[in-house]
Amino acid sequence: MTAPKLIPPHGGYAELQSYKMSEIVYDATVVFCDRFISRRSRTHDQMVQAARSGKQNIAEGSMASGTSKKTELKLVGVARASLEELLLDFMDYLRQKELPLWGKDHPEAQAVRKLAYAKNRSYLTYKTYLEASPPETAANTMACLIHQTNYLLDQQLRALEKAFLEEGGFTERLYRVRSQERKKRQ
Numbered sequence: 001m002t003a004p005k006l007i008p009p010h011g012g013y014a015e016l017q018s019y020k021m022s023e024i025v026y027d028a029t030v031v032f033c034d035r036f037i038s039r040r041s042r043t044h045d046q047m048v049q050a051a052r053s054g055k056q057n058i059a060e061g062s063m064a065s066g067t068s069k070k071t072e073l074k075l076v077g078v079a080r081a082s083l084e085e086l087l088l089d090f091m092d093y094l095r096q097k098e099l100p101l102w103g104k105d106h107p108e109a110q111a112v113r114k115l116a117y118a119k120n121r122s123y124l125t126y127k128t129y130l131e132a133s134p135p136e137t138a139a140n141t142m143a144c145l146i147h148q149t150n151y152l153l154d155q156q157l158r159a160l161e162k163a164f165l166e167e168g169g170f171t172e173r174l175y176r177v178r179s180q181e182r183k184k185r186q
Helices: 017-036 042-064 069-096 107-117 123-131 135-167 170-185
Strands: none
Touching (some): 017 069, 017 135, 042 069, 107 135, 123 135
């Protein structure tokens, strides 16, 4: 009988739907900010950084998960918080420009939301909404994308919490493996 793995498989973030969506959000945020917000503006930098933080923290959490479920939970939570900050920036943009925020039942919002089911979805799936549309459409498209990403992150956080409660973390796994090894020797 082989001993249980001390460090389980980890990483694989590139296959997570939350990561894929956060990558789209990051790429789209850069395009939006370059089109509609002055590059000299602190807001431009902060929005791009919030989008980057969302994406990078999912990846970092996934890589840390082999030795620290606590760190994974924390970093996915940071990703979620960064994207919420970014969502507020887009909502502020719409409010300050006196542009309407689409409700989830708005026809264009529904069209954007349906694209989440497209095969091989990427930034290119949303390109016309971001590069060939007026600011109202682009900002509302971003709000839709961030809401979808946040939904995925909320689901991921619930799953991570459940797994942590059921299986414990790295320290508990260390104890179990060491205890099993001791029992074998006795």
